[in-house]
Amino acid sequence: MNDTPADLETAVKARFAALARNPAEEKRFPVGPDSAKRLGYPAAEIDSLAPAATEAFAGVGNPFSLGELRSGQTVLDLGCGAGMDSILAARRVGPTGKVIGLDMVEEMLAKARRNAETAGVSNADFRRGSADGLPVPAQSVDVIITNGVFNLCVDKPKVIAELVRVLRPGGRLQMADILLEPHVTPEELAGKGTWSD
Ligand SMILES: C[S@@+](CC[C@H](N)C(=O)[O-])C[C@H]1O[C@@H](n2cnc3c(N)ncnc32)[C@H](O)[C@@H]1O
Numbered sequence: 001m002n003d004t005p006a007d008l009e010t011a012v013k014a015r016f017a018a019l020a021r022n023p024a025e026e027k028r029f030p031v032g033p034d035s036a037k038r039l040g041y042p043a044a045e046i047d048s049l050a051p052a053a054t055e056a057f058a059g060v061g062n063p064f065s066l067g068e069l070r071s072g073q074t075v076l077d078l079g080c081g082a083g084m085d086s087i088l089a090a091r092r093v094g095p096t097g098k099v100i101g102l103d104m105v106e107e108m109l110a111k112a113r114r115n116a117e118t119a120g121v122s123n124a125d126f127r128r129g130s131a132d133g134l135p136v137p138a139q140s141v142d143v144i145i146t147n148g149v150f151n152l153c154v155d156k157p158k159v160i161a162e163l164v165r166v167l168r169p170g171g172r173l174q175m176a177d178i179l180l181e182p183h184v185t186p187e188e189l190a191g192k193g194t195w196s197d
Contacts, residue, residue, distance in 0.1 A: 002190040005154040009130075012152050013105055016058075020082060020107035023056040031058045036084070039176075040065055045088065053115040056082035056108075059147035061176025064088065072096040073142040076166065078131055079103055079149025083112025083124070089145060090121040099124040100136060132158040136166045147176045 003011070023031055030038070033046045033054035040062040046054055058081055069075060069092040077086040080101030090099045101116075101124055103109050109126045116124045129135040132155045144163055153159045163173055180189070 008154050009104075016081070016103075016105045017107040019056055019058060020105065020111050023082075026058075029058065031056060033057065035059075036062075041088075049084065049087065050115065050118050052111070053082065053084050053087060053119060056111060057084045059085065059176060060178050061147060063145040063147050063174040063176045064092075066174040066176075067143070067172055069093055069097075069143060074140060075099045076134075076136060076141045076144045077101045078144055078146035078163070079152070080112055080126065081108050081147075083108075083115045083126065085145055085147055086112060086124050086126070087116055087119045087121050090116070090124045093123070095123055097123060100141070101126040102129050102131070102134065102136070104128065104130050132162060134162045134166055138165050139168045141166045142168055142171050144171070144173045144175075146173075148178070150175060150177045151179075 019026055019031065036046050036054060036057050036059065037043050039059065063085065069089055071094045073093045074097060075089045075093055077089060077099060080086045080103050083101055086099050086101035093099065101109070101112050103112070103126070106128060109128055112126045116126070127135050131149065131153050144167060150156065150159065167173070
């Protein structure tokens, strides 16, 4: 029997709550500062952060490589996890800009808030919510960055509609994500193991 969308979301939440609690136990996909460096983040930038800010990094690419952030911009980090990208974005947009870090897992948000405080970042606001119902006003965001999140979202058309809603006219989406390979069967896709393992 296929898992329901609610089952999938529950499994994804449990998966990332566990990663937030114990990143050293992650064995199935690359996490942490070395992974960030392999994905193209400058080593000096990663090394400038406290270990707690990078240990649970679980991104799959480098959304900053897709466009420059400017001072004063408002950035949404969709699925911010433990906040590494949010901190880097907050540094780029400076005190006249702001970052909204959004995640559906409280353990990740708590970690992100602590990491931002340790990094001396005061222009990042971490909010709990789902990508398919963003707690963000319409046309209020200049750039959305997101790293390894869209593949985990159950209702992708709804998420896209939300991203379009919150972006200002001329705003930009900088997405790093993974793609399905052709050999994944519909049965595998329907099972929560594919989403949360
Ligand atoms: C692979 S991790 C990446 C985290 C972070 N972007 C990074 O690069 O370290 C995926 C994150 O997206 C969050 N997430 C997954 N689906 C989500 C959704 N529908 N709404 C909000 N957050 C979601 C998870 O809780 C998790 O923190």
